[in-house]
Amino acid sequence: MIDRARTLLDKVWGAHIVRCETAATPGVLYVDLHLVHEVTSPQAFTTLRERGLRVRRPDRTVATMDHSTPTALGPGRTLTIAPDAAAQLRQLEANCREFGIVLHALGSEGQGIVHVIGPEQGLTQPGMTIVCGDSHTSTHGAFGALAFGIGTTEVAHVLATQCLLQKKPKTMEVRLDGRLRAGVTAKDLILAIIARIGVDGGTGHVVEYAGEAIRGMSMDERMTVCNMSIEAGARAGLIAPDDTTFEYVAGRMHAPQGPAWDEALRRWRSLPGDAAACFDATVHIDAGALTPMITYGTNPGMAIGIDQRVPDPATVDAAHRTALAKSLAYMALQPGEPLLGKPIDVVFLGSCTNSRLSDLRAAAHLLRGRRIAPNVRMLVVPGSRRVKDDAEAEGLHDIFLAAGAEWRDAGCSMCIAMNGDQLAPGQYAVSTSNRNFEGRQGKGGRTFLASPLTAAASAIAGAIADARTLVDA
């Protein structure tokens, strides 16, 4: 066989094929790491019990509680959890005990959002295959791991066999030339990418992000970009590992040590795609020309530069006119309206997109010595217990509290609004999360997705604001 130039996906995929794909059958793909949480796993464990199956590799399975967990003490300073959510948490505990799976339970040191704790603990490593019953599993692609979300039926498949039936996805390269300007963040970049390729532009594809803008990013920033790949419909996002990646992984709890590290590093350095490798599609974006982005509609592709005006349904093509009009009606926005200065009710800083230490630092930098507007409620929800501890060690919580924000425990919180942290009907939020779908942050709630900088600046102004206009931004 003639050696053919291979992409990063080709290499990771090829290393995990247990059985090749044929015309009649999908391939069998091995899964290195299976992350589990309370919401999408109970029915999968039930399947195992019904069929008398065990978990094949508990040593490759890690569970956490994040989606429906409370992030604040309720009345009487006790944890208040709705009865059905509490039952689901107890079920996860029982399932992990019965099947021998490590669980980072509520209150434990390793607890946090599943896509924050994986990288943080060194579980996420370059070249791995990683799955979870959660669409934002694409986050881990920042390490050059093939990571994607699956449904509960497939969670059962992985629990029982450590494998999935898969057809190889197509590849799309998103090449990001130039460097982001000051005040423009990874969140702005991914919102711009989704606005460009559309919420189904990546369907059937694994997107590999490349170019100068990506190389200049920290791992936290790369995770923000890969996290929202699913919002463009992509199967997964990928970034070739480099020294930034290796430095991040080195020394973490589950990272290889000693000679095993050297061996791992040798393998990881061979992962980036060959120069001559081809993609099924390529998109070029001038990252250096981007401004802070914000969404105005009810899907993440409906985003504009923060100083632009809300589009007019009358001026878009017929195929998108109705959808745009419906979105604007839900958001109670007028065509041509500027978003800057739009009064808001809530600011949410958190979620697997933007709840890591660097996100909190960026927001705290703007909030230091300032107060949030009296009309605004701001929730700051760290992505993990570790992020919370680290933030407190450098005094970030004091800055948030002094500014008038709420400092919470780790969890998904108002990103998915399952735990009581939610918008009231009609409220406007600037949110650093990933979805502005109707009702996503609470029934009738209206979401503007933006970066931690925009969130902090808007909290101070009490209205949508451009962080670049703050003196020391």
Added chain:
Amino acid sequence: MTPIGTFVSHAVVLDRDDIDTDQIIPARFLTTTGRSRLGEAVFADWRYDETGALRSDFPLNQSLRDAAILIAGRNFGCGSSREHAVWALQGYGLRAIISTKFADIFRTNALGNGLLPISLDDDAFHVVLGLCQRDPETQLEVSLSAQTLTTPAGDRFEFPIDPFAKHCLLHGTDALGYLLAAEDDITRYEETPAMYTEART
């Protein structure tokens, strides 16, 4: 899983693109540990008003309650991976969704539960959509074995489906059995020294 044969049904229409799984089943209904009783909550925020009463202007409430087919716009099932969306649609009584494009995870979840995702090209979609909008009682015939959707006038539209998924759906078998039968290959893979990463220690 019950095998999917040929069936005939009228369709309910949601002529809207990018219907995400948060709309199909809002997150507050995900605290269940089972699969049943989600049908009542399907499209909850579109289907019920503030008092919990059914909205008369919502298509799923206007349709005869036994519609087994939903016709919906492009990129159906985008967003969250929640399989509860499929369970909720099935709980309502749906057996097939017709669209021009499905989100990847939703498609896999649907196939794994015997909910048939029928992808039509734009032209065929608009013919079928128009028929069902003009006459909500239009009977469509779905044949999985022939991979066709047939109108009362006899117009027949082919739709693609993954051959392995088709086999599973026609015979009512699930993919887990196939994976379990790959045991020897999986063990061999796990014993290969070249295996990419070591297990967590």
